[in-house]
Amino acid sequence: MSDTAHDPVPNRIHARPVPRPGRWIAAAIVVVLAAMAVHGLVTNPKFRWDIVWAYLRDVTVIRGVGWTLLLTFGSMVIGVVLAVILAIMRRSDNPVLRSVSWFYIWFFRGTPIYTQLVFWGLISVLYPTLSLGIPFGPEFVTFQTDVVITAFWAALLGLGLNEAAYLAEIVRAGLGSVDKGQEEAARALGMKERTILRRIVIPQAMRVIVPPTGNETISMLKTTSLVLAVPFTLDLTYATNAIGNRLFEPIPLLIVSAFWYLLITSVLMVGQSYLERYYGRGTGSERPRRGGPRRPRFGRQAAIKASGTAKDDPFLEVTP
Amino acid sequence: MTTPMVEVRGAHKMFGDLHVLRGVDLTVAPGEVCVVLGPSGSGKSTLLRCLNELEVLTGGSVRIDGELLGYREDAHGTLHRLHPTAIAQQRSRIGMVFQRFHLFPHMTALENVMEAQVQVLKRSKAAARAKAVELLDRVGLSDRMHHYPAQLSGGQQQRVAIARALAMDPEIMLFDEPTSALDPELVGEVLAVMKDLAAGGMTMVVVTHEIGFAREVADHVVFMDEGVVVEEGAPSAVIDAPAEERTRDFLSHVL
Ligand SMILES: Nc1ncnc2c1ncn2[C@@H]1O[C@H](COP(=O)(O)OP(=O)(O)O)[C@@H](O)[C@H]1O
Ligand SMILES: [Mg+2]
Numbered sequence: 072m073s074d075t076a077h078d079p080v081p082n083r084i085h086a087r088p089v090p091r092p093g094r095w096i097a098a099a100i101v102v103v104l105a106a107m108a109v110h111g112l113v114t115n116p117k118f119r120w121d122i123v124w125a126y127l128r129d130v131t132v133i134r135g136v137g138w139t140l141l142l143t144f145g146s147m148v149i150g151v152v153l154a155v156i157l158a159i160m161r162r163s164d165n166p167v168l169r170s171v172s173w174f175y176i177w178f179f180r181g182t183p184i185y186t187q188l189v190f191w192g193l194i195s196v197l198y199p200t201l202s203l204g205i206p207f208g209p210e211f212v213t214f215q216t217d218v219v220i221t222a223f224w225a226a227l228l229g230l231g232l233n234e235a236a237y238l239a240e241i242v243r244a245g246l247g248s249v250d251k252g253q254e255e256a257a258r259a260l261g262m263k264e265r266t267i268l269r270r271i272v273i274p275q276a277m278r279v280i281v282p283p284t285g286n287e288t289i290s291m292l293k294t295t296s297l298v299l300a301v302p303f304t305l306d307l308t309y310a311t312n313a314i315g316n317r318l319f320e321p322i323p324l325l326i327v328s329a330f331w332y333l334l335i336t337s338v339l340m341v342g343q344s345y346l347e348r349y350y351g352r353g354t355g356s357e358r359p360r361r362g363g364p365r366r367p368r369f370g371r372q373a374a375i376k377a378s379g380t381a382k383d384d385p386f387l388e389v390t391p
Numbered sequence: 392m393t394t395p396m397v398e399v400r401g402a403h404k405m406f407g408d409l410h411v412l413r414g415v416d417l418t419v420a421p422g423e424v425c426v427v428l429g430p431s432g433s434g435k436s437t438l439l440r441c442l443n444e445l446e447v448l449t450g451g452s453v454r455i456d457g458e459l460l461g462y463r464e465d466a467h468g469t470l471h472r473l474h475p476t477a478i479a480q481q482r483s484r485i486g487m488v489f490q491r492f493h494l495f496p497h498m499t500a501l502e503n504v505m506e507a508q509v510q511v512l513k514r515s516k517a518a519a520r521a522k523a524v525e526l527l528d529r530v531g532l533s534d535r536m537h538h539y540p541a542q543l544s545g546g547q548q549q550r551v552a553i554a555r556a557l558a559m560d561p562e563i564m565l566f567d568e569p570t571s572a573l574d575p576e577l578v579g580e581v582l583a584v585m586k587d588l589a590a591g592g593m594t595m596v597v598v599t600h601e602i603g604f605a606r607e608v609a610d611h612v613v614f615m616d617e618g619v620v621v622e623e624g625a626p627s628a629v630i631d632a633p634a635e636e637r638t639r640d641f642l643s644h645v646l
Binding site: 256 | 494
């Protein structure tokens with residue numbers, strides 16, 4: 072016990088905690104179940120851990136990881152750039168820009184990503200040539216579609232254009248979260264609208280935009296497994312499935328792909344937490360508060376509901 | 392006679408069907424401190440916001456140092472709306488301090504004071520920093536320069552906001568109830584900075600309920616009610632010997 076003579080609280084309370092046998096029982100049950108699960112994983116020969124180990128470092132698998140990462144980040148970049156444009160259009164005074172943005176979001180969110188990917192894969196059948204020119208007027212440059220839009224670009228565009236619709240709502244919710252007084256103060260200082268957006272509104276909106284965008288990136292990592300719809304056949308899921316089918320050992324190869332997805336997700340989560348800390352500066356969250364209340368996350372659902380393009384139904388779930 | 396710093400003529404402002412300003416005239420000479428009094432909802436903030444184009448007048452005109460705000464008048468007397476860039480340039484010469492401070496929360500006090508100097512006046516970072524340091528020192532915050540707004544008290548935030556406006560070397564400063572959001576013990580430090588500014592010859596238009604400040608610092612007091620100027624003159628007249636019943640009624644509630 073501490074020396075009571077130096078205790079600044081002379082009448083410090085030394086009470087016994089409430090007995091909580093239920094906690095111990097629950098913990099024991101969970102530990103036993105977890106041990107059973109691990110035991111089942113390790114001792115069941117059908118998991119073929121030898122194959123898992125061999126193919127974790129297989130060249131085709133590693134290349135698949137590379138393609139999956141490229142698709143994830145490439146489509147997120149396309150998505151973010153388009154989303155910022157769409158969100159700014161949605162805030163504009165110009166009704167044409169507002170409606171186009173609304174229509175885009177409505178369309179890309181209203182059809183399955185799988186359908187969109189198949190469509191992008193068929194684009195060269197629909198339009199054998201692509202040309203730049205004036206609608207119904209002269210054309211200046213013409214391309215062979217299947218040369219310009221390869222399976223990779225079709226996959227990237229398909230994922231990016233779809234993601235933009237979701238990110239646009241997140242960006243819009245972020246821009247809307249910034250106090251109107253901020254814009255006014257900046258305007259009163261003589262800043263131009265573009266400067267206000269770039270220096271005042273967007274940096275503050277990032278605090279709201281970054282967490283769900285991180286979640287979207289993690290979600291995108293896994294959505295890339297749908298690119299076989301294009302068909303694009305080099306990504307991690309396709310590569311591991313192909314090997315699994317060839318070996319007649321699908322299960323160990325599923326574990327291989329799960330391992331890689333988990334590893335990348337974990338790295339992304341670390342990156343996300345750094346970004347959140349950076350954009351949370353000035354809000355007191357730069358000082359670590361262990362166990363303190365966490366900021367509520369603005370999820371995809373919240374953003375969609377805020378958008379007004381979905382029905383106002385609290386139980387409505389909208390997924391890609 | 393010298394050109395007035397502020398000259399408002401027949402100002403009308405409608406918000407939809409709501410007629411908020413109903414023909415306001417106001418003249419403020421250079422170096423003068425004008426205090427605007429009036430009950431809540433009488434249009435004081437709206438008038439102030441029209442003085443730097445945060446609101447656009449429905450009728451009438453505002454001239455700042457002789458220059459028509461928001462429009463160019465051609466030889467036939469037709470008004471042409473100015474380009475937003477030109478309006479932004481006009482605003483940069485008019486400082487404004489808000490009731491709720493509106494500091495930029497993602498920037499430190501120093502960065503708040505530097506931002507518009509760099510973005511609007513295109514000063515170098517070094518020059519902007521030097522000016523910001525000098526102004527923060529002047530408002531008594533040299534030891535708080537690297538604090539974020541959330542780490543400052545309301546009185547400190549408002550003093551940073553004043554420094555931020557002064558950094559643009561404004562010709563005139565507008566204050567909209569600068570102490571109304573403050574705890575009573577913090578009001579004095581902000582008023583002290585404002586008195587110091589007035590003593591330095593700054594032209595100021597101040598909306599406030601601080602009658603003591605008005606009596607001590609104002610050259611000119613304006614009492615507004617229901618979108619019109621009811622009474623104006625020296626503080627000794629308007630505050631201590633009001634001629635109008637509405638003024639007396641209002642003062643009896645705030646004094
Ligand atoms: N942007 C606005 N839209 C509609 N009405 C407004 C707006 N701003 C102010 N008003 C109305 O104008 C009136 C005067 O407001 P204000 O100028 O803020 O008064 P004061 O500052 O004297 O309290 C109030 O009735 C207020 O509701
Ligand atoms: Mg007001």
